[in-house]
Amino acid sequence: MAYIKMNSLRLTLLVTLLALVAGSCVPTSQLSYFNDIDEMSGQIVNPRTQKIIRPFDKLYVRVLSIDLQTSQIFNASDELRMGGYGTLAGLIGYLVDEDGNINFPFVGKIQVASLTTAEAAEKIQTALSDYVSNTSIVVKYVDNQVTVMGEVMRQGVYSFSQDKLNIYEALGLGGGLTRYGDRKKIILIRNEDGRVMHYRLNLSDSKIASKSYYYVMPNDVIVVEPLNAISSSYSNITYTTLLSTISTAIAVLLFAGLRF
Numbered sequence: 001m002a003y004i005k006m007n008s009l010r011l012t013l014l015v016t017l018l019a020l021v022a023g024s025c026v027p028t029s030q031l032s033y034f035n036d037i038d039e040m041s042g043q044i045v046n047p048r049t050q051k052i053i054r055p056f057d058k059l060y061v062r063v064l065s066i067d068l069q070t071s072q073i074f075n076a077s078d079e080l081r082m083g084g085y086g087t088l089a090g091l092i093g094y095l096v097d098e099d100g101n102i103n104f105p106f107v108g109k110i111q112v113a114s115l116t117t118a119e120a121a122e123k124i125q126t127a128l129s130d131y132v133s134n135t136s137i138v139v140k141y142v143d144n145q146v147t148v149m150g151e152v153m154r155q156g157v158y159s160f161s162q163d164k165l166n167i168y169e170a171l172g173l174g175g176g177l178t179r180y181g182d183r184k185k186i187i188l189i190r191n192e193d194g195r196v197m198h199y200r201l202n203l204s205d206s207k208i209a210s211k212s213y214y215y216v217m218p219n220d221v222i223v224v225e226p227l228n229a230i231s232s233s234y235s236n237i238t239y240t241t242l243l244s245t246i247s248t249a250i251a252v253l254l255f256a257g258l259r260f
Contacts, residue, residue, distance in 0.1 A: 050116045051141070051163060055100050057218065058093045058143045059112070060161075061124065064136040074105060093142045106131050117141070117163070146216050148174035150224035151181030160216075167201060167208070170216045171224070181224045188213050189221040 053059065063074035094102040100113025107127045112120040121137040128135055140161065147157050153175025160173070167186070171177065186201040199213045208214055
């Protein structure tokens with residue numbers, strides 16, 4: 001009878017161990033990007049147009065002139081003022097107010113909302129021509145931020161200055177996905193004209209490059225959901241530790257002989 005009980009317990013422990021090992025295995029397809037890459041034919045065209053300026057954006061504005069004094073007047077400020085101008089990481093940052101204006105030296109308020117950076121540069125140059133001639137204006141975005149959360153290596157708020165930052169580059173700022181991040185369940189939260197929009201992205205689908213949300217916008221929030229099978233976010237006990245503990249327990253029980 002004792003022999004039968006011991007074999008039954010051994011079988012139960014073995015089945016439990018195998019079940020845990022099987023449960024801890026994640027299919028390669030759930031950890032890979034572009035699972036359909038071999039099915040692609042031709043190039044993908046992204047429909048995204050250039051970002052337009054919105055209230056509360058921060059702009060880098062630089063006045064280029066062959067006249068040294070003109071350059072010093074418009075580019076020498078070293079203090080960042082919210083609603084005014086200053087330097088930020090070596091760039092002069094102008095905050096677009098809620099009405100879509102920037103407050104430019106000597107000129108005053110200039111309406112730049114709903115313009116591209118190229119159109120804003122042209123408008124600033126036109127306004128400035130009444131005071132100085134032969135200038136060239138450079139306008140870029142500065143201090144854009146994106147929030148990366150969930151199953152990534154480093155959650156946080158990250159700054160970027162690119163006009164076009166795609167979803168993969170944004171996730172790269174957070175160190176990329178953990179081994180438990182579900183590449184088919186990425187949530188993008190975006191504020192569009194006062195409405196909070198939620199988009200579900202599938203990073204394993206190569207056609208994502210043709211979507212409008214392929215490029216990240218300032219103040220976007222990206223949330224990486226965990227795989228259904230396993231998550232590292234809600235437990236400090238890893239499967240490796242659990243398997244090691246069970247293996248040790250089995251060895252001890254077998255060594256003890258399981259006397260009944």
